[in-house]
Amino acid sequence: MAAITSTPAPLLHSTVLDWYEANARDLPWRTADASPWAVMVSEFMLQQTPVKRVLPAYAAWLERWPTPADLAADAPGEAVRMWGRLGYPRRALRLHAAAVAITEQHGGRVPDDHAALLALPGVGEYTAAAVASFAFRQRHVVLDTNVRRVFARAVTGVEYPAQATTAAERRTATEYLPATAETAATWAVGVMELGALVCTARSPECGACPLRGHCAWQRAGRPPYEGPARRGQSYEGTDRQVRGKLLAVLRDAHGEVAQERLDAVWPEPVQRARALDGLVADGLAEPVAPGVYRLPQ
DNA sequence: TAAGCGTGGCC
DNA sequence: TGGCCAAGCTT
Known part of the structure; x- marks a missing residue:
């Protein structure tokens, strides 16, 4: 294992735990009364969407559907509508499907088994x-x-991890996982929080980092990333953009939407049709008649 | 395994 | 300005 092993694990743990206790954000899904369902909702929303944009959607969602059974009893299209502009709306569909599975197979309670x-x-x-x-x-x-x-920097000494998670990363994370469940759980959220607030992707605040005395990347002089170019996310002009525009129309409509209103969002007919077909294939849109669509019922 | 999948904010 | 990034999952 790499250079951070010079620091005993218990010291590392208490360093992060102490930092977390003093610096953790006050987020609603972290309060003592947040149900497992609330935690699950937050995790779905936080997949690729920043905390700031999740906060209001999270509150509205749980207000409307306080339990998995509440959501399961509603139409999937309602989940898509409530999802709003969080992005990646297939997550809304999957969260609805998860609520159905929890209701039907787990007695309405979020399972505690991994x-x-x-x-x-x-x-x-x-x-x-x-x-x-x-x-x-x-x-x-x-x-x-x-x-x-955080592990890439502190342990491996590089600015960024590989594109895909490697077995070596998982091994390293396993080695540093505290032995006690309760401590491990706080360690997990603590390291995440450190990465989110201090050890950030673009401008890490190493001067404020509790691990700066234990960090391999810091010790190496913070060398810049040298690996293969990281995959960018093009958006302008892609099917994704067209899907987004089409779904926005369906979301904002009360019920059925005529083809002409969908046609208005994108001039190029081939790509537009492909995008709409994609939405239907994904279950995000439902044809109700020739040239008429709606959110799934 | 790598590509596809939304949206918005930041430097 | 515009590429980069944000608590990933699925196929």
Whole structure:
């Protein structure tokens, strides 16, 4: 293992835990009365969407659907509408499907078992570990983009992690995971918070970092990233942009939408048709008659 | 495995 | 200004 091993793990743990206690943001899904369902809703919304934009959507969502059964009883299209402009609306569909599965297969209670969580729609390795850890205080490796970046810097000594999660990363994170469940759960959220607030992607505040005396990247003089070019996210002119425009019309409509209103959002007919077909294939739009669409019922 | 999938804010 | 990034998942 890399240079950070010069620091005993218990010291590292208390360093991060102390920092977290003093600097943690006051987020609604972290309060003692946040239900497992609330934690799960927050995790779905936070997949690729910043905290600031999630906050109001999270509150409105739980106000309307305080339990999985409440959401399951409503139409998936309502979930898509409530999702608003959070982006990646398939997450809304999957959260609805997860609520149905929880209602039908788990007695309406979010399962506390990692494997059962992983089996739910829209729940991958990260989200399963996050819900099990944050909501049920279990011991899991919680490896998100923040944690990966902190380990890349502090342990490996490079500015950014690889594009895809590697077995070596998982091994490192496992080695540093505190032995006690409760401590591990706080460590997980603490490292994430450190990555989100201090060890940020573009302008890390190393001067304010509790790990600066233990950080391999700092010790190496903070060398810039040298790996292959990181994949960008083009958007302008893509099908994604067209899908977004089409779905915005469907979302804002009360019921059925005529083809002409969809046609108005994008001039190029081939791409427009492909995007609409994609929405239908994904279950985000529903044809009700030739040339008439709506959100899924 | 790598590409596809929204949206907005920041430097 | 515009590329980069944001608590990923699915195929």
